[in-house]
Every structure is written in structure tokens, then in C-alpha cells.
Amino acid sequence: GNSVTQMEGPVTLSEEAFLTINCTYTATGYPSLFWYVQYPGEGLQLLLKATKADDKGSNKGFEATYRKETTSFHLEKGSVQVSDSAVYFCALSDKSNYQLIWGAGTKLIIKP
């Protein structure tokens, strides 16, 4: 079946460091891929998405490219801020049954 695997956290970085959070997936067909972010005490919100191979999603300085050849959708940011501290979830949508498949989440801690 479809699945999403994320790197385990927590990931701890200093402010202005480069961020990569790995996400790989297993899916039949051509799913859409998402990154969601959950700030402390809040619900999840969409950060970025990509709907087909080679698409790049971007938002708030974050980027992720849909790589079908490596079945990956890694999240990157060139210079993180303390305010980026949150839990990040990778997800895919199974278009055959409209199910959302979620990764386990990666907690990101940014130190000043």
C-alpha cells in the first residue's frame, strides 16, 4: 500500500542554518505530495504542495521538489529562523480513493 517515511526528529539547528527534512514515499499511480506544518498549540496548515513529477512547491522560503525517480519530496530552507520551530508532516494523496497518507512528523527546533 501507499506509505510515507520521514526522517526522525527532533532536528535541532542554529538560526540561519540550512535545513533539509527527508521524505520518501511509496505509491501506485501519481499522487500529489504535501508538506504541512504544525506550530506549537495549533492545528496543521498546508506549507506547500506539488501535484506532478518535477513540480517544485515553495512557500515562506521553504521548497520541495517532487522527484519521481527517487520517490522523494525533501523539504529545504536556506536559512532557518527561530519562528520555524514546529512539527513538519509530509503527506501524499491517493487519488484513487482520496485518502491522505501521512508521515510520522519531524519536530524541528531552531536555537538562536
Added chain:
Amino acid sequence: DSGVTQTPKHLITATGQRVTLRCSPRSGDLSVYWYQQSLDQGLQFLIQYYNGEERAKGNILERFSAQQFPDLHSELNLSSLELGDSALYFCASTEQGLNTEAFFGQGTRLTVV
């Protein structure tokens, strides 16, 4: 504001009791998903409804049930509560579309004492 409303925001109840969590989806969204998030845990998918009908079930206990009403709001009923049921319960809604982007409510924090 995601457009998804969950009530109540907080709930404290005793073991053995029954509670109902309510979710109003974003205007126009037909699909509602319920998730449980325990402390330091990821999202556990419980159940999905589409336009009033159950579409998919995840790791939902038999003590839990849900329904979606004609006006598309949804309720999650939790009964015979145990300490381990203490968690954040999220509702999300989506369009019936290829992108299936999900919009989440702020969650209901349930504490069972």
C-alpha cells in the same frame, strides 16, 4: 483561519464517561477526516466521511463512533473513556478534488482524569 471549526477547544472528563466532539467543515467541502494526536505522536487517522457516508476507517476503536449530518458537520463520539484516550483530536476537511488539500481545525484537547 482555515474555515474549519471544532468545538469544544478543551474538554476534561472522567474515565468511563462519554463525550461528543463537533466539527464544521470549510464551506463547500464534502469530506471530513478525524485524527487523533497523542503527546509526541504523529497523526493517527480515525475515520473519513464523504457527503454523509463513511468512506474509510483507520485505527478507530470500537468505543469510538462518528457520523456526518446532512448539513455536512460531523461529530465524533467517544465512550467508556480511558486515561489513554487523552489526546488532541483534529478534524480536517477537503474538497472532492484531485489535489485533496486538507484544511484543519484547531483541534479539541481531551483530558481524561
